[in-house]
């Protein structure tokens with residue numbers, strides 16, 4: 699298998715303060731990888747840097763072997779990387795359907811096919827396509843954020859905090875849909891605090907204070923002393 703995403707020696711931060719001190723990992727095409735870590739570990743910084751929303755200080759991000767670090771965020775989307783951001787950030791005053799349409803700005807010609815695909819994963823969004831996004835429930839807004847990111851037909855889908863604020867049942871439903879999205883050919887990198895995602899992930903990456911301390915098979919993470927000592931407490 700080839701790595702779709704390669705992150706090598708990534709350093710990034712805010713002002714003069716580093717948040718990532720040389721983060722390296724790779725995600726194979728057609729798999730789901732989950733990034734875990736305590737609050738402030740650098741998870742959001744990692745996915746935002748991959749997405750081109752934050753500058754890379756040093757190191758490199760490659761997609762299918764091609765460097766994408768240093769590209770502006772819209773170019774990163776054109777290369778096939780899409781982000782469902784932390785806090786969802788749906789456009790509250792626009793309808794569900796308009797939110798989704800805005801996600802497809804890189805591939806207008808595929809709009810109806812991509813809408814069908816999103817409505818297949820999230821039938822609830824189809825039922826509520828005319829509703830203002832700001833009036834959706836938290837879980838529905840999460841579905842919309844993921845759906846909007848899918849509208850650009852990404853090769854790599856980044857999801858930051860998929861299950862935050864969702865009931866255990868809905869979180870599991872979202873994880874099942876993420877697994878289906880992966881099976882359908884989109885590689886997924888998901889930031890997650892909920893270890894309930896582990897059965898749905900192939901790979902787990904544990905970040906601690908801007909450093910990777912575990913990178914391996916997801917189902918082995920539970921046995922890792924790192925997880926017990928540094929994550930579960």
Ligand SMILES: Nc1ncnc2c1ncn2[C@@H]1O[C@H](COP(=O)(O)OP(=O)(O)OP(=O)(O)O)[C@@H](O)[C@H]1O
Pocket residue numbers: 712717735736737738739740741742743744784
């Ligand atoms: N906009 C910012 N300005 C300054 N420092 C920031 C900014 N965003 C994040 N940081 C700092 O960078 C470090 C990593 O933050 P990051 O948001 O990547 O963590 P996280 O793992 O996503 O945490 P959480 O689980 O709380 O979302 C933290 O020390 C944080 O305080």
Ligand SMILES: [Mg+2]
Pocket residue numbers: 741742743784
């Ligand atoms: Mg975060």
